Amino acid sequence: MPTSPSCCLALLTGACLALVAGCGNSSDAKSYGRASQTPAASSKVTVVASTNVYGDIVEQIGGGKVAVTPIISDPDQDPHSYEANTQNQLALSKAKLVIENGGGYDDFIKRMLKSSNSSAAVINAINVSGKTAPKGGELNEHVWYDFPTAAKIADRIATALGKADPADAVTFTRNAETFKAKLKPLEAKEAQIKKAHEGEAIAITEPVPLYMTEADGLVNKTPEEFSKSVEEGSDVSPKVLQATLALFTGKQVKALVYNAQTSGPQTEKVEQAAKTAGIPIVPVTETLPTGKDYVGWMTSNVNALAGALNK
Incomplete structure (x- = not known):
């Protein structure tokens, strides 16, 4: 008995639906696989630095494996009196690592950390430096002008990044060594100046x-x-x-x-x-x-x- 046109249409539609469903399941599986791999492959360690000085050091050590947000990069902004905004707070809430100078220089970082639920690791440059106020005097908090301190900070950054991204820990350590090697000529130049002046x-x-x-x-x-x-x-x-x-x-x-x-x-x-x-x-x-x-x-x-x- 010949099949009616309506039956043919129904069979064809059913077949197409089954085919589309099958293709859809296959496509979804591949797409899910790509989606689950892409973030892992392209994810970066999110870092917030109080100034672009520390932000730059992080970038030199982290390379393409870090996404750095320096809060102060405008020379017209005074860290001593800077007031953080909601955009800063948002960046901090997403950070895995925060770098502050400390010593009262960038207290806005401390205030933001207190008001957030951040679980980020925090590097305090003053603490890393080991410097203290002289007897009867005040601490000079501008420790980034001290090259041995910059070297210590580089090591601490490499360690923190390595904990956040263990797969690239060796790279971070190597980059820190490269950065520290670049500081040696500066220290040598200072020694020359001292000898002459x-x-x-x-x-x-x-x-x-x-x-x-x-x-x-x-x-x-x-x-x-x-x-x-x-x-x-x-x-x-x-x-x-x-x-x-x-x-x-x-x-x-x-x-x-x-x-x-x-x-x-x-x-x-x-x-x-x-x-x-x-x-x-x-x-x-x-x-x-x-x-x-x-x-x-x-x-x-x-x-x-x-x-x-x-x-």
């Missing part, structure tokens, strides 16, 4: 570069009240300002190492006094300049200071 006097506007200048064997002659007031954003007394200006009018210092990221009427007077007296000025910053990595930035700083001292 140990005991010579300099002035500063803030304590930012002191670890570098001390490694160079230089003596900071700036009244502590001046640099402390500038760092805290408070007014300098007329007496202290005059004592600071006298360093230049009397040519008592070989160079002025000037924090170019923060300025005001008092620091501008100091800068002008140095120019008038023909004292070389070495500008430094707290965050990475555009287009520089940590080693390139610090190389420029050390070379600029050496050049100023040799004038």
Whole structure:
């Protein structure tokens, strides 16, 4: 008995549905397999760094295996007074590793960690450095200007990344060794400066570069009240300002190492006094300049200071 057109259509439809269902199951299985593999293959360790200085060091050690969010990279942002926003908080909540400077420099990180449920590992650069406040004085928290500390931080970062991504732990360790090797010429240059200029006097506007200048064997002659007031954003007394200006009018210092990221009427007077007296000025910053990595930035700083001292 011949099959009716309606029966043929029903059989064909059923066959097609069965075929589509079969293909769909096969496709879903392959797609699920790809989906489950892709994140594992392309996943990166999420890192939040308080500034782009530490962010750059992480990137050099983590390479393509890390996704780094530096909170402060704009030179107009002052870490001491920075107020975190919801975008920062979101980045922190997703981080597996957080790097802060500590020592009161970037307290916004501590505040965010307290208000979040983050389970991220935290590296505190001050703690890693082992540095403490001198007797009767205050801790200089700008430890990224100390190259032995930078090397310690690199090792700590490699260890933390290795725990977050064990499969690439060897790579992180190797990259940290490469980074530390790049610091050796900087330390050698500091030793050369110290040999040639140990005991010579300099002035500063803030304590930012002191670890570098001390490694160079230089003596900071700036009244502590001046640099402390500038760092805290408070007014300098007329007496202290005059004592600071006298360093230049009397040519008592070989160079002025000037924090170019923060300025005001008092620091501008100091800068002008140095120019008038023909004292070389070495500008430094707290965050990475555009287009520089940590080693390139610090190389420029050390070379600029050496050049100023040799004038």
